[in-house]
Amino acid sequence: MPYLPDTLPFPAPDMDAAEFWAHCRERRLMFQACGDCGTAQHPPLPVCPACQSTNRVWVPAPAEARVFSYTFAHHASHPAVRDRLPYNVAVIAFPALPGVKLISNVIDAAPSALAVGADVELAWDAGPDGLWLPRFRLLT
Numbered sequence: 001m002p003y004l005p006d007t008l009p010f011p012a013p014d015m016d017a018a019e020f021w022a023h024c025r026e027r028r029l030m031f032q033a034c035g036d037c038g039t040a041q042h043p044p045l046p047v048c049p050a051c052q053s054t055n056r057v058w059v060p061a062p063a064e065a066r067v068f069s070y071t072f073a074h075h076a077s078h079p080a081v082r083d084r085l086p087y088n089v090a091v092i093a094f095p096a097l098p099g100v101k102l103i104s105n106v107i108d109a110a111p112s113a114l115a116v117g118a119d120v121e122l123a124w125d126a127g128p129d130g131l132w133l134p135r136f137r138l139l140t
């Protein structure tokens with residue numbers, strides 16, 4: 001069972017994010033980076049925030065990831081999540097890509113087990129319409 005129901009409305013990706021989600025559809029977590037200075041960032045942008053280059057490339061997500069921050073949703077923002085409360089929302093950081101922070105969820109984790117700095121690994125979760133969502137699992 002997916003961490004959050006696939007009946008939860010999914011926002012339509014904008015032009016910059018479309019390629020990120022196309023990679024996710026193939027279960028590949030990729031982040032946009034600058035083809036000139038190498039700076040990676042997320043969410044995707046049309047211009048490098050470090051050098052203003054428009055030369056955009058995609059790099060694979062590093063395996064090393066950790067919880068940068070997290071919170072728990074205790075109120076249903078949509079009827080689809082009413083039976084999933086409380087659920088966590090976590091900001092995942094990748095030490096090898098300092099400009100990248102990904103908002104996601106940590107699955108299969110007791111609320112008391114979540115901690116800032118906890119090491120996590122990528123765990124693909126089924127989303128709507130054949131999409132795969134990058135979620136994370138605590139490393140023990």
Ligand SMILES: [Zn+2]
Binds near residue numbers: 034035037038050052
């Ligand atoms: Zn750059």
